[in-house]
Amino acid sequence: MNRRNFLRTGAALSLPLIANHPLSAHLTQSLRAFMAPEDDRVLVLVQLNGGNDGLSTLVPLDQFDRLMQVRQNLMIPQNQLLDIDNNLAFHPSATGMHQLYQDGKMAAVQGVSYPDQNRSHFRSTDIWTSASAATEVVTSGWLGRNYEADYPTFPAGYPNEEHPHPFAIALGNQVSQTCQGIGANYSMAINNPFNLLALAGGDDTPLPQDPYGDELGFLRISIAQANAYGEAVQELAEAGQSLVDYPDTRFAAQLKNVAYMISGGLRTNVYIVNLGGFDTHANQAVAGQTTTGEYANLMQTLGDALAAFQRDLEAQGLEKRVLSMTFSEFGRRIRSNESLGTDHGTAAPLFLMGSCVNAGILGENAEIGTEVAANEGVALQYDFRDIYGTVFEDWFGLEPEQVRTVLGHDYVHLPILQGCDSTSAREEAIKDLQVKLWPNPTANRARINFDVDAGRTELTISDVSGRLLQTVFSRSLPAGSHQFELDLTPYPPGVYLVRLQAGVAVASRRLVKG
Amino acid sequence: MGKSHFAPTLTGLAPYTGEWTAAQAAHLLRRTGFGLVPAELSRLTAMEMEEAVDLLLADQPLPDPPINYNFDGDPNVPVGEPWPGNPLIAGVNVNQYRNQSLRAWIIDNIRKEQFSVRERMAEFWANHFAISGGGQPQVRYEYHLLLEEFALGNFRELMKRITVEKAMLVFLNGNQNSANSPNENYAREVLELFTVGKGPQIGEGDYTNYTEEDVRALARALTGWRTRNFNSTRDGAFPEAYFDAGRHDQTDKQLSYHFNNDVITDGGAEEYKQVIDRIFQQPAVARHLCRKLYRHFVYYKISEQEETEIVEAMAQILEDNDFEIRPVLRALFLSAHFYDTDNLGPMIKNPLQLVGGLLRTFNHDYQIAELNFEQERRLLNYYYGRAAVMDMDYFSPPSVAGWEAYYQAPAFYRIWINSSTLQERTRFTQTMTSRNGLGLGDGARGKFDYLGWIKQIPNETDPNDLITGIVERLLPRTLTDGQLANLKEALIPGLPDFEWTVEYADHLNAPDDEDLAASVEAKLRDLFLAIFSLAEFQLV
Known part of the structure; x- marks a missing residue:
C-alpha cells in the first residue's frame, strides 16, 4: 500500500520527511507532468444533496467518548465501525468507501466548507456550485466559468468538428448549476444515454428583439443541440461497455451509464451524478439499532456504487483518466436532535476517488468539546475552493493564474492528487x-x-x-x-x-x- | 391587432385601454388557465374586458373529492365513490389506490375547470408553500384542498392555516418543536420563503428583513403543536393537529430591530396567530408575494422599473385590501402592462401548463362517458406522470423553495428546458398525435378528437384559414408566411389547397365513412404534430 497521510495530530507527527524537499515549495508544485493528457481526463462530481453528516460517514475515534455525550442516539458501537488509520473509522454500511480507502484509491479531506457558513440549503448550494464567497452572489458555476473562458460563443456554433460532444453531462433531468456560464449552461442533461429521441427543430425564422424572441431563440438552440449531441452520445454509449455488476440503485445506474459513455469514447470531461436524502433532520438511524436507518442506506448506496464504478474503470483500463469527487452543501451539527436526526451544520469531509488521488487523510480529526453548543457545527479546516483550484491545476492543467481568474480569487494548492505514472511513493508531510x-x-x-x-x-x-x-x-x-x-x-x-x-x-x- | 395602442412606457398598473380583441382575450385565458378552449375564447372576446376578468376571478365551488377508481378491497368505499373521510384499514393497503386517485384528482380539476384562475392559483400556492409527501393521502388531500379553498382568498389567513396544518407540521418538523428542544426548521422557512423573504446579508445573522434572533423567537412562539393518528386504523382516529400546552414556551419572545424590537408575550394556542399578524405588518411581506405572483403570471425578468412601478403597485393593493389576493390579480389582469407586447408569449410553459393545456384544449369529455373508472384513472394518471417526467411532479416539488424555475436566477423558466425534458415534451405530443393514441387497458385508447375539434375554427374548409385559426388558438403569436407554408405542407404535402377543401367536404358529407374519416384525420394528426413540434409551442 502506498497510501500517504497528511494527518498532523498524535502519532502522525512522526511522519518521515524527505529532507531535500522544502515542504511548501514541494507541495505546491503542480503535478500535471505526471499525468495523462488533459483532454482525456474526466471529472465525476458526486453531489450529495441535503447536507452530509460527516461525523457519521467518518467517525473520529479519538473523540468517540465526547460524541457519545452529545449524539448518543445516533452513535454506532465502536467495535462495529470500519477502522482505517489516523484514528478514523467509516460507517459500517460504507463498506464500498472503506474498500476504496484500503485499496489506496481515496483521499479524504477533513473539515471542508468555507468561511462564514450559510446554513440555507439553497444559498449554500449556490455557494458550492458557484465557488463564490459566502458574502457575494455569483450566478455562474465554477466549471461553467472555465468553459466560458475557453468557449465564449457557446452555444452558438456548437457542436462542431472540433467539439462534437457535450462539454459536461448531468445525469438526470436537470443541468448542473456548476456548469452555468454567464448565459448558457455548458452541461447537457441526460436521463438515459441509450434512449435519446430526435426532435423537430421548428423553423429558423428571424427572432423579434424582445423577450419572446429571446426565449424562442433559447428554445431553438436547445432543440438543435439536443439533437446533435444526442446522436453522438447515444452512438458512443452503445459502443461502450461495462465489465462489472453494479448494485440495483438509481445512483449506481447513473455511474454505470457514465462508465459506458467514457468507455465508448465520448470526449465529455465532466459528469455530474447525484444522490439525494442527506437532509437527515429525523430518523437518520433507527432507535436502539443505530447501524440501520436512513443514513445506513445512504452509505450503502453511495459506497457500493462508487466501489463498483472504480472496479469497472480498472477492469477497462480507464482508471487513470477518471477522478471522482463528492460534495454536499454543508455538514450537520455535532449534537443530534430528539428526532434521531441532525440539523444543518458547517464542515464535513470531502472525498476524492480514483487511481490518481494522493490517497490518505488530509486534515485533523474534528475537535469535540466537553460543552457542545446546540448549534455547533464541525469546524472549518479546508476551504472547498482550494480543492476546486487544485483540481483545475492538477487535473485539468490550468496555469495557476488561469485558476485564479476562473475561481475569482486566490487558492491554496493542496496535496490531494498525485501522478498516476509515478511508481514510487512520494513522501510528503505538512x-x-x-x-x-x-x-x-x-x-x-x-x-x-x-x-x-x-x-x-x-x-x-x-x-x-x-x-x-x-x-x-x-x-x-x-x-x-x-x-x-x-x-x-x-x-x-x-x-x-x-x-x-x-x-x-x-x-x-x-x-x-x- | 391594436398593437399601436400599447403604451411605450410603464405607468404603474394603469388600466389597459386598447382594443379588446381575441389576441388579448387569448393571452388572458392562457396565462390564467391551462391552455385555451376555443368556445371560451369566443365568449371572452365578446365580453367587455372588466366583465371577462371578473368572470375568471369569480368564486367557484370546491372541486369534487377524489374517488376510488379501482380498488375493491376497501370495505367503506365502493369503486366510484369518494374516499376522503374514510379510515385506514388494518392489514389492507388503501394508500396505494388513494395516492393514485389523488394524482388523478389534480389533473381532473384542471380538466373540468372553465373560466377560472383558481387552478393556476392553487398551483401557485403549491409552489409557494411547497411540501413534498406530507403523509398519508387523507393528509395530503386536506392540504391541497386548503390551497384550493384559499386560491383567491386571504394570504394572511392562509398563512395561519398552513402554520397549524398537519401536513406542514410534519414536513418542516413543527410537530417536534417544543419549549425544551425548539426546532427552527419551520420558523426559518416562514421568514426566508413564505413571508418577508430573505434579503442580502447585511450583518451577522441579519438578512435585511429578519435576523437569526427572529428565527429563534418565531420558533419558540410556535412551540407546542403536535400531530397524531397519521396512520391509525382505530375507529374515529383521524389524522389531526393539536396544541399541547405543556410543550409550549410561555416566556417572552424578543424580536429584532427589524420588528421594532417587539416582544411576543404568551398567547398559548392562539400565539401563532398573533405572531403571524405581527409579521404581516412588515412591508416586505406584500412585496415578496407580489414578486412571485408577477413571475407566475407575467414573466421572470423583473426590471428595476417593473419592480418599483408594477410589483410595488401590486403590493400596495395587497396591503390596502388586507391581504386579499383577488383585488391584486384583478388590477394586474386589467393593466396595460399585462397586455404589453413584451409580455405576450415569452413564458416557457411549465410541464403542468403543457400537459394540462393540451388536455383542456382537446378535452376527453367525448370519451370519458365510455371509459370505465379504471380507464379514466389511467388517462388522468398518464397526464400527471407526463408532467412528472418533464420534472414537475406536482406532489413532490424538489424542495421547500418550490420549483427552481420560479426562483433560480438567471435561468428561471429556462430550467424546465434541457435535452432530457425536451425529449419528454416531444414524446408526449407524439403519443397524443399517434394513430393509436394512449393505451388505457381493455382495448380503450385515449385520443384527441381532432376532426371534431376543427369544426370550431371559422371557415375550416379552407386550409389557410384552418391553419391560421389553429395557430391563433394554440400559439402565443402568429407565425411567418414561411412557417405557415411549412404547416400546410404537413397537412397537404405537394397538393393544391382545394384538395383539402374537397377531401374534407367529402368527409363532412359522408361522416359515417370511417375509412375516409381516418384518412382526413391522419392528415390532421400530421398537422397538429408539426404545430406541437414548433419551438413556439413551448411558449405561452
Whole structure:
C-alpha cells in the first residue's frame, strides 16, 4: 500500500520527511507532468444533496467518548465501525468507501466548507456550485466559468468538428448549476444515454428583439443541440461497455451509464451524478439499532456504487483518466436532535476517488468539546475552493493564474492528487504549526503561538455556527515562531473557533470564553 | 391587432385601454388557465374586458373529492365513490389506490375547470408553500384542498392555516418543536420563503428583513403543536393537529430591530396567530408575494422599473385590501402592462401548463362517458406522470423553495428546458398525435378528437384559414408566411389547397365513412404534430 497521510495530530507527527524537499515549495508544485493528457481526463462530481453528516460517514475515534455525550442516539458501537488509520473509522454500511480507502484509491479531506457558513440549503448550494464567497452572489458555476473562458460563443456554433460532444453531462433531468456560464449552461442533461429521441427543430425564422424572441431563440438552440449531441452520445454509449455488476440503485445506474459513455469514447470531461436524502433532520438511524436507518442506506448506496464504478474503470483500463469527487452543501451539527436526526451544520469531509488521488487523510480529526453548543457545527479546516483550484491545476492543467481568474480569487494548492505514472511513493508531510492557545478558557483575551514556514498566513475567529467574526490578520509572515493576541471582548461568553492557515497547513481550535 | 395602442412606457398598473380583441382575450385565458378552449375564447372576446376578468376571478365551488377508481378491497368505499373521510384499514393497503386517485384528482380539476384562475392559483400556492409527501393521502388531500379553498382568498389567513396544518407540521418538523428542544426548521422557512423573504446579508445573522434572533423567537412562539393518528386504523382516529400546552414556551419572545424590537408575550394556542399578524405588518411581506405572483403570471425578468412601478403597485393593493389576493390579480389582469407586447408569449410553459393545456384544449369529455373508472384513472394518471417526467411532479416539488424555475436566477423558466425534458415534451405530443393514441387497458385508447375539434375554427374548409385559426388558438403569436407554408405542407404535402377543401367536404358529407374519416384525420394528426413540434409551442 502506498497510501500517504497528511494527518498532523498524535502519532502522525512522526511522519518521515524527505529532507531535500522544502515542504511548501514541494507541495505546491503542480503535478500535471505526471499525468495523462488533459483532454482525456474526466471529472465525476458526486453531489450529495441535503447536507452530509460527516461525523457519521467518518467517525473520529479519538473523540468517540465526547460524541457519545452529545449524539448518543445516533452513535454506532465502536467495535462495529470500519477502522482505517489516523484514528478514523467509516460507517459500517460504507463498506464500498472503506474498500476504496484500503485499496489506496481515496483521499479524504477533513473539515471542508468555507468561511462564514450559510446554513440555507439553497444559498449554500449556490455557494458550492458557484465557488463564490459566502458574502457575494455569483450566478455562474465554477466549471461553467472555465468553459466560458475557453468557449465564449457557446452555444452558438456548437457542436462542431472540433467539439462534437457535450462539454459536461448531468445525469438526470436537470443541468448542473456548476456548469452555468454567464448565459448558457455548458452541461447537457441526460436521463438515459441509450434512449435519446430526435426532435423537430421548428423553423429558423428571424427572432423579434424582445423577450419572446429571446426565449424562442433559447428554445431553438436547445432543440438543435439536443439533437446533435444526442446522436453522438447515444452512438458512443452503445459502443461502450461495462465489465462489472453494479448494485440495483438509481445512483449506481447513473455511474454505470457514465462508465459506458467514457468507455465508448465520448470526449465529455465532466459528469455530474447525484444522490439525494442527506437532509437527515429525523430518523437518520433507527432507535436502539443505530447501524440501520436512513443514513445506513445512504452509505450503502453511495459506497457500493462508487466501489463498483472504480472496479469497472480498472477492469477497462480507464482508471487513470477518471477522478471522482463528492460534495454536499454543508455538514450537520455535532449534537443530534430528539428526532434521531441532525440539523444543518458547517464542515464535513470531502472525498476524492480514483487511481490518481494522493490517497490518505488530509486534515485533523474534528475537535469535540466537553460543552457542545446546540448549534455547533464541525469546524472549518479546508476551504472547498482550494480543492476546486487544485483540481483545475492538477487535473485539468490550468496555469495557476488561469485558476485564479476562473475561481475569482486566490487558492491554496493542496496535496490531494498525485501522478498516476509515478511508481514510487512520494513522501510528503505538512508543516506542524505547533499551535498553543492560552489561557483556555479565558475571560477576554488569549494568546496564540505557532510556527510557520515563510508565506501567507491567515488567522480568523468564528462562532460555533461558522460565522466569521474576525480576521485577525491575513498576510505574509517570516519563517519561525509567532505570537498574537486574540481579543474576545466584543463577544458574549461561549465557544469560539480559532482557525490558522499557513499554506496547506491548517489548524482549528476551540477557544472558550468563560 | 391594436398593437399601436400599447403604451411605450410603464405607468404603474394603469388600466389597459386598447382594443379588446381575441389576441388579448387569448393571452388572458392562457396565462390564467391551462391552455385555451376555443368556445371560451369566443365568449371572452365578446365580453367587455372588466366583465371577462371578473368572470375568471369569480368564486367557484370546491372541486369534487377524489374517488376510488379501482380498488375493491376497501370495505367503506365502493369503486366510484369518494374516499376522503374514510379510515385506514388494518392489514389492507388503501394508500396505494388513494395516492393514485389523488394524482388523478389534480389533473381532473384542471380538466373540468372553465373560466377560472383558481387552478393556476392553487398551483401557485403549491409552489409557494411547497411540501413534498406530507403523509398519508387523507393528509395530503386536506392540504391541497386548503390551497384550493384559499386560491383567491386571504394570504394572511392562509398563512395561519398552513402554520397549524398537519401536513406542514410534519414536513418542516413543527410537530417536534417544543419549549425544551425548539426546532427552527419551520420558523426559518416562514421568514426566508413564505413571508418577508430573505434579503442580502447585511450583518451577522441579519438578512435585511429578519435576523437569526427572529428565527429563534418565531420558533419558540410556535412551540407546542403536535400531530397524531397519521396512520391509525382505530375507529374515529383521524389524522389531526393539536396544541399541547405543556410543550409550549410561555416566556417572552424578543424580536429584532427589524420588528421594532417587539416582544411576543404568551398567547398559548392562539400565539401563532398573533405572531403571524405581527409579521404581516412588515412591508416586505406584500412585496415578496407580489414578486412571485408577477413571475407566475407575467414573466421572470423583473426590471428595476417593473419592480418599483408594477410589483410595488401590486403590493400596495395587497396591503390596502388586507391581504386579499383577488383585488391584486384583478388590477394586474386589467393593466396595460399585462397586455404589453413584451409580455405576450415569452413564458416557457411549465410541464403542468403543457400537459394540462393540451388536455383542456382537446378535452376527453367525448370519451370519458365510455371509459370505465379504471380507464379514466389511467388517462388522468398518464397526464400527471407526463408532467412528472418533464420534472414537475406536482406532489413532490424538489424542495421547500418550490420549483427552481420560479426562483433560480438567471435561468428561471429556462430550467424546465434541457435535452432530457425536451425529449419528454416531444414524446408526449407524439403519443397524443399517434394513430393509436394512449393505451388505457381493455382495448380503450385515449385520443384527441381532432376532426371534431376543427369544426370550431371559422371557415375550416379552407386550409389557410384552418391553419391560421389553429395557430391563433394554440400559439402565443402568429407565425411567418414561411412557417405557415411549412404547416400546410404537413397537412397537404405537394397538393393544391382545394384538395383539402374537397377531401374534407367529402368527409363532412359522408361522416359515417370511417375509412375516409381516418384518412382526413391522419392528415390532421400530421398537422397538429408539426404545430406541437414548433419551438413556439413551448411558449405561452
